[in-house]
Amino acid sequence: MDGRLSGVGVVDKAVALLAAVESGARTLNELVGLTGLPRPTVHRLAAALVAHGLIRRDEELHYLPGLRLIALGRAASQSLPLARVAQRPLEDLRDATGESAQLYVREGEGRVCVAVAESPHGLRTIVPLGAVLDLRRGSAGAVLRAEPAVLARGFADSVGEREPGVASVSAPVLHGDRVVAAISVSGPVERTSREPARRYAAAVMAAARAVEAAAGLR
Amino acid sequence: MDGRLSGVGVVDKAVALLAAVESGARTLNELVGLTGLPRPTVHRLAAALVAHGLIRRDEELHYLPGLRLIALGRAASQSLPLARVAQRPLEDLRDATGESAQLYVREGEGRVCVAVAESPHGLRTIVPLGAVLDLRRGSAGAVLRAEPAVLARGFADSVGEREPGVASVSAPVLHGDRVVAAISVSGPVERTSREPARRYAAAVMAAARAVEAAAGLR
DNA sequence: TGATCTTGTCTCACATAATGAGACAAGATT
DNA sequence: AATCTTGTCTCATTATGTGAGACAAGATCA
Known part of the structure; x- marks a missing residue:
């Protein structure tokens, strides 16, 4: 988890999750361990990110970086x-x-x-x-x-x-x-x-x- | 804005902001117009995203996709x-x-x-x-x-x-x-x-x- | 076999934490 | 000088996110 604070807790947590997934965390408990967040919170927030394609889950329920990020990354490069x-x-x-x-x-x-x-x-x-x-x-x-x-x-x-x-x-x-x-x-x-x-x-x-x-x- | 709901309002709003920035919105009011969110909310959320590098601002205060997205996009591709x-x-x-x-x-x-x-x-x-x-x-x-x-x-x-x-x-x-x-x-x-x-x-x-x-x- | 972890998931009472109307200063237009 | 339009900030209000705990389903154990 990167310790930065932003004034909006949910955003901090969501970003921590993205970072955790980026760094290879695949299972719910790995995310919990990496972010230090309570399990239900991770679950709920991860689900929210999944709904938006920023995180995705494979057939084994592993958490992976969402494909939506590809387009966002492109936009960032082009900007x-x-x-x-x-x-x-x-x-x-x-x-x-x-x-x-x-x-x-x-x-x-x-x-x-x-x-x-x-x-x-x-x-x-x-x-x-x-x-x-x-x-x-x-x-x-x-x-x-x-x-x-x-x-x-x-x-x-x-x-x-x-x-x-x-x-x-x-x-x-x-x-x-x-x-x-x-x-x-x-x-x-x-x-x-x-x-x-x-x-x-x-x-x-x-x-x-x-x-x-x-x-x-x- | 894409109308998907996720059960976590802040996440929905943050993602809407990312999408708006991705689609070329540059000024605060453009973000407001595109997302339909109240101005102070956009301001606060955007600031939070800026703190995490998901959004960035240039010297003219324009909002742009954050460079952090580049690495996330790469991770998504490689996943x-x-x-x-x-x-x-x-x-x-x-x-x-x-x-x-x-x-x-x-x-x-x-x-x-x-x-x-x-x-x-x-x-x-x-x-x-x-x-x-x-x-x-x-x-x-x-x-x-x-x-x-x-x-x-x-x-x-x-x-x-x-x-x-x-x-x-x-x-x-x-x-x-x-x-x-x-x-x-x-x-x-x-x-x-x-x-x-x-x-x-x-x-x-x-x-x-x-x-x-x-x-x-x- | 049954007992014990460990998964992912869901609920719900609670108060934290996000909210957004409104106000403000500073430029830009008029 | 009057009027928009910027971006920014505060603060009372309560909606909203929270997370302990419970649950079911496998996996792993004895």
């Missing part, structure tokens, strides 16, 4: 033109560096991966689309926090900060002087070296410029 | 192994017929498109991933309703039934004697002719068998 427009630059960046490239946007106190281009290597960084990461960690985190030092330099790098063994370099995508997104390359330190910036900073910044141009940001 | 496994057969079917191919599963009194392979033609059928269609219409609807006549024949066809000008042929994907999905080709009647079955039935049924094989259904 962010930046993600669509960044796809090409991301792929170029991936091809130029050989490493996985991602686009992140800030979301409250976290950051969300909204576009990816995966490295062809067998050993590569994988950040699932939609993944919510810690805003306090990683080079993309530093960018999205709009750290003055980072903005002055035009990029940020990190080694094993968010996850051991992976290094990354990120650059801000700017709209005027506002950071609207962070574009990153990341890969295993074995390939990227302990000073990934030296190798990748230029390419990442170029990609950021490409995204800005494609998005028509001045 | 349906059939969709992943059907991708190849769908593409083969598309290539064999030149028309768009879709996989539908039943969801309550509707049907949801869970996988697609789009025709290369300029004029083609487009069914967005996650789209919820009428179970009562179209050849895929007949399949998912498990109509005896359809099951006996092994396929269904329709011309201009769900949407004027488009014809389709669908076959059931079976698990034992249970219909678990419908696989379809559809295109403009100008190309498919008024008797699409003659041309496509065999290919669609073959695709259904391929999906069953790939999914390990006996």
Whole structure:
């Protein structure tokens, strides 16, 4: 369960249920365990979500993410033109560096991966689309926090900060002087070296410029 | 707003809000108009959803689908192994017929498109991933309703039934004697002719068998 | 075999928690 | 300056969601 509060209890509980189902809970009692809610409450709320297609149940009565979420997820992706427009630059960046490239946007106190281009290597960084990461960690985190030092330099790098063994370099995508997104390359330190910036900073910044141009940001 | 009731009012309202935002409502009053809910209620509920990332607001305070939905949508897709496994057969079917191919599963009194392979033609059928269609219409609807006549024949066809000008042929994907999905080709009647079955039935049924094989259904 | 868990489900008395009319400030139009 | 229209907030009211507990049906035990 994620502990956020919203002022509307039912919504908190319903979202906790969605998160629990997303994270693989299948049986009623698993949902109860994961959310900490009383069983009848889980049952009733889950039933309500099922009625709306946000949760579904298979023939064994297992709870699963509802198919309605597919369309909602699509709508969310499409509501962010930046993600669509960044796809090409991301792929170029991936091809130029050989490493996985991602686009992140800030979301409250976290950051969300909204576009990816995966490295062809067998050993590569994988950040699932939609993944919510810690805003306090990683080079993309530093960018999205709009750290003055980072903005002055035009990029940020990190080694094993968010996850051991992976290094990354990120650059801000700017709209005027506002950071609207962070574009990153990341890969295993074995390939990227302990000073990934030296190798990748230029390419990442170029990609950021490409995204800005494609998005028509001045 | 979709008028479904679930027994938990707050959930109904929250879902109505998600639907409204999905369908493009951007301002508070648009949400009010679309859902029929009182303004303070919309405001409070929307704020709650924003706190959880299911809705987001841009710098102009417009309401937009929340990025959290991206991950949930992914989870929903992945929870349906059939969709992943059907991708190849769908593409083969598309290539064999030149028309768009879709996989539908039943969801309550509707049907949801869970996988697609789009025709290369300029004029083609487009069914967005996650789209919820009428179970009562179209050849895929007949399949998912498990109509005896359809099951006996092994396929269904329709011309201009769900949407004027488009014809389709669908076959059931079976698990034992249970219909678990419908696989379809559809295109403009100008190309498919008024008797699409003659041309496509065999290919669609073959695709259904391929999906069953790939999914390990006996 | 019968006893004991553990499922999912449902009811219902209770008070928490959501409600929504109304008021407010701040822009935008007039 | 007067009038809409935004988004936002409060607060008295009670509708609404709550969850302990009971139930039936399997599963697993002895």
